[in-house]
Amino acid sequence: MTSHEMIKVEGLSKSFGPLEVLKECSLTVRRGEVVVICGPSGSGKSTLVKCINGIEEFERGQVWIEGEALPSRGRAAARLRARVGMVFQHFELYPHLTVLENICLAPVHVLKRPRTEAAAKARALLARVGLADKEAAYPAQLSGGQQQRIAIVRALAMDPVAMLFDEPTSALDPEMIGEVLAVMLELARDGMTMIVVTHEMGFAKSAADRVVFMDKGAIVEIDETQAFFAAPRSDRARLFLSRILAH
Amino acid sequence: MTYSWNWGVLLQEPYLQWLGWGLALTLAISLSALVIALSVGTAVGVLRSSDHAVLRAVTGAYISVFRNIPLLLQMFLWFFVVPELLPAGAGHWLKRDLPYPEIVTAIVALGLFTSSRIAVQVSAGIDAVPRGQRMAAKAAGLSQLQAYRLVLLPQALRIIIPPLTSEILTIFKNSSVALTIGVYELTTQTQQIQSITYQGFEAFTAATILYVAIAMTVTVIMRAIERRVALPGTTSGGLHVRF
């Protein structure tokens, strides 16, 4: 494995009981690369992303983060997970903590950073996404777009080597999608390695280096972004794309 | 009926003192049992919510045993039967050397009985926290213990404050079962007063008022706690039963 490979997935398979949700998935993401994953509902996109940072266990295959194999459980797994940021569809901010406490929780308790240092970093990141005035607010007092930007900041506060996004804008009102995508675009421009599950084809076109198309638990094709939008190779991807672009 | 009322009896010595001691013992037993019930109940409730099959089975058995055997029978079992089942040395120590064995037994029995009920509430509370919270905590690299302590329990405990309040009220009422193993708590003392003075109405009225006062105090304290930990921007979720 060469040093410019940030995330490597090989032969990953997973079942929920008799249902095989991931079939021999393999994918390599280079340092600084942005990869968009798309595909029909139930195709296994969320499951794949959750396996990549080990919050979901899998039966076969292997995942490497910066060349280090992800153990299935234990302390070492938690340490490796902490290096990959994750942003969820429904934000999953901790409702009982203020914005600042949300952002500082893992840096203080996992990375053992001094509180003042963690808070200073949190404030700097909040300012970057334009939410400096919200540090004392509770999640329930914020809009969806604000909550998702804070969820991104919460992940960034851990100094991740890569970021995973699982449909970060699909729970948002249309007028709030833009503010979240803008933060993600800026991250991509700054060279963050990103895997983004999304149906925002505009974002894919402008930010993604490559597009992964999944169907029924398998990675059907991986293309350079331009090639994907110009002419997907598989019929299934072509059908999916025509539907989503017509939409 | 020719009952002669005499409220003054309640203020005479030693009866006033008896009531005072009874009240003190009721409070001491209930509060000590509450400490046991909350700590054991939280621990069992957390283990019950884990995805480890063995832990779930063991905690399930614990809950069934302590919840389904009547409290009165549990008091008898702890007081009369358990010392006989233990190795001779330990049994002797319990019967002879342990200070105030009936009080200690009452605290343990009431504490463990209530812990099983609190365990059910805690694990239901944890189940009521959205699944994504557990995932978010895990994704951030928190250990299981940290996830429970920092993310899941603070939310679960907020959710269960209303049923927990009624459980705490019940502990004070249930402490009167300690009468059956010879603890001179409030109800026992009341009975003593009535059997010596024949002023049963007065004695039991006094006890009733004291129990109601305890209940009101508990309710007021729990409401204050609930208001204090309520999260800004949310409407308080629980169901309230006023009494």
Ligand SMILES: Nc1ncnc2c1ncn2[C@@H]1O[C@H](COP(=O)(O)OP(=O)(O)OP(=O)(O)O)[C@@H](O)[C@H]1O
């Ligand atoms: N915890 C679970 N238990 C059982 N089946 C599950 C579980 N989670 C997901 N699945 C199933 O696995 C399959 C893949 O689900 P997944 O959520 O990964 O799909 P997805 O591509 O993210 O879909 P969507 O676009 O709807 O989010 C689906 O058939 C789903 O029903």
Ligand SMILES: [Mg+2]
């Ligand atoms: Mg999904």
